Amino acid sequence: MRSEVFKIESEDQTRRFGERLAALLERGDVVGLRGDLGAGKTFLAGVVARAVGVPEHVPVNSPTFTLINEYYGGRFPLFHLDLYRLGSPSELYDLGLWEYYEGDGVCLVEWCDRFSDLWPDQALVLTIELGEGENRTILATGEGRGARLVEQLAE
Ligand SMILES: Nc1ncnc2c1ncn2[C@@H]1O[C@H](COP(=O)(O)OP(=O)(O)OP(=O)(O)O)[C@@H](O)[C@H]1O
Numbered sequence: 001m002r003s004e005v006f007k008i009e010s011e012d013q014t015r016r017f018g019e020r021l022a023a024l025l026e027r028g029d030v031v032g033l034r035g036d037l038g039a040g041k042t043f044l045a046g047v048v049a050r051a052v053g054v055p056e057h058v059p060v061n062s063p064t065f066t067l068i069n070e071y072y073g074g075r076f077p078l079f080h081l082d083l084y085r086l087g088s089p090s091e092l093y094d095l096g097l098w099e100y101y102e103g104d105g106v107c108l109v110e111w112c113d114r115f116s117d118l119w120p121d122q123a124l125v126l127t128i129e130l131g132e133g134e135n136r137t138i139l140a141t142g143e144g145r146g147a148r149l150v151e152q153l154a155e
């Protein structure tokens with residue numbers, strides 16, 4: 001397990017963090033986004049989407065009710081999930097979540113800690129802590145491929 005803390009003082013720094021992450025991502029990667037309401041999970045997902053080439057006219061917003069948004073037109077398909085409203089693990093299976101996690105795109109998963117026993121162990125997990133104003137801290141953790149991403153983010 002590798003972990004690293006990133007201090008963020010502005011939206012622009014979050015944007016730069018997201019752009020660096022986007023440059024490191026490869027097909028098959030899974031990134032969990034944790035943090036309270038308004039922490040910036042969807043903001044970060046939007047930055048990553050643009051940075052991998054998803055066109056501006058494709059809206060990036062929390063798939064709170066749809067559970068999954070699929071974005072095409074970038075370097076790889078990007079799947080944006082939000083597990084907040086998921087009622088039970090069986091819904092995960094109904095959704096075919098594993099096909100997304102094991103597919104050839106990249107998954108960004110808001111509220112990934114719901115049903116965490118179904119969470120892939122090679123994922124990168126980003127926990128965003130709210131501070132005053134635009135201040136945030138991002139805790140990045142991961143094992144295997146996730147740990148490699150943490151290391152590269154810290155370089
Ligand atoms: N440093 C920062 N990084 C990210 N967002 C910031 C920052 N400073 C201010 N913001 C603002 O905080 C808000 C974050 O909202 P966002 O929808 O991304 O949160 P969220 O974590 O997805 O919440 P929810 O759980 O409700 O979906 C945005 O309006 C963004 O402009």
Ligand SMILES: [Mg+2]
Pocket residue numbers: 041042043062110
């Ligand atoms: Mg959100």
